[in-house]
Amino acid sequence: MTRLAKFGRPASSVLIYAVLSALIILPFLSFLAMSFFSMDGVTINRTPTMLNFYRAVTDPVMMTVFWRTVLLCGAIALVTTLIAYPVAVFIDGLQGVARYVMLTAITAPLILSYVMKIYAFRSILGGNGILNRMLLATGILDAPSNFFVFNLNAVFLVLVVLLAPFAILPILLSLEKIPASLSEAAADLSASRWTAFRTVTLPLSRPGIATALSFTFIMSIGDFVTPQMVGGPNGFTFGRIIYSQFGLAFNWPFGAALGVLMAAVIVIVLAMAMRLGRVPGGAAR
């Protein structure tokens, strides 16, 4: 090896891995270990047991909420990506100032407080909210609708809107990488615009689609603030149940076990996203 290999060698490996262990590895291991403990009244019993996992998968209420949450977050990921794709295509087609302005318009809201945005949605979606009043005033509705009033529909709508920028950006990045010459070649070979899009642009933007789907899924399944704020009493999600185990219910081992289940779902989703993200035809781009 060249001398470069020696750059920064002394003791650095030990130091680097020590810092990473203290900051990241040990916390995740504590989390995993906690899921095998149990509660003795208000103290944590550190004898390993599988009871938490057994309870989690046999409790019908827990499993209902679990599958409902997975379904909800899958739907959120799908719909958000379906909306984000055409928006990314639109921005990709812009040039110069218009492009920068649109990019800013999409990314600037990310800076504004998450809690505040959800709170603002409450004044829009509520029974006496702006949306209902507008629909009444325009005569679309005769009486206020309860469809979006503090239930899972409201959680769905709020998360789709809030997560859309996170889906637009990766898709836009993958669209930007596609050389214009490919679409032109398709056009020269007398493909219609739609055929060119379907056979050239869409397959080549698969990495962006995969990132958008997995990112929005993970962000929504791990969220407990949005369901808490617009989900109402019936809008229970898995995240909310886990959070409650560390608060009022005070059963950290059971909460950790539920968290491990959630992490397992996420690992599966990431593996699926990696498969989906491969550009067909082999060669890595």
Place this chain on the structure above:
Amino acid sequence: MTRSLSAQAGLALITALLLIAIYGPIGVTVAGAFLPMKGGIIQSFTPSLAAFEKLSTDAGLIRSLVVTLAVGVVATMIAVMLATALALFSTERGGTHARVVTLIVFLPFVMPPMVTGLSLLIFFRDVGIDRSLLTVTIGHVAIILAIAYRGIAVRLTDLGRSQIEASLDLGASRWQTFHRVILPNITGSLAASALLCFALSFDETLVTLLLTGTESTFPIKLWGMTRLGITPAANAILAILLALTLAGSALAIGLRRRSQP
């Protein structure tokens, strides 16, 4: 490629609808700073600056803002320094070391904030560290580290080895090489990473909620307020932040335009 007019109109329509949905709640927030509101419902349409006057006397709110800034600055500095060391380490060693470091660094970022936050919560309790602003800051470092690491590692890879090898061959020490050759070359990505890290830390809610002690940051203060109703003073802060963000973005766009002939 040129698009048909109808396709372009359809895309523009979807984009416009999404922007309305995104900016609706922001509009309500800004309106709350100027118009009297009760429970998120606008009471009348006579604008006033009363919220901004209340803000100047709301010590608790201002304190939470100062705490958030302090946590953000400290966490960003630690994350950028640590990420620089990690990026140097993994680009230089390559192979398994690079893969392992990248995997570990991205773990807290890829897992939802709740899983990361709970892991840190349990770990701090196991080792006997009470929840405080210290634990919040460590939590923020764990989350934003991946962003800084990625930005710096990409820049280091682009930089390549030849300049560093040349410097070492010419007898510069490792520290001199870092200081005189590497650092000037990565300043841009350090600054960009720091900005992104600070922005993430400033609005971090989920991990902070799990790790905070008695002192709360601005997002946690807002979260606490949501039960009783967010005060107009909080709306005023957000209106100011939004104005600063938009002004900053406009400035950045302007600078970029000027630098492009």
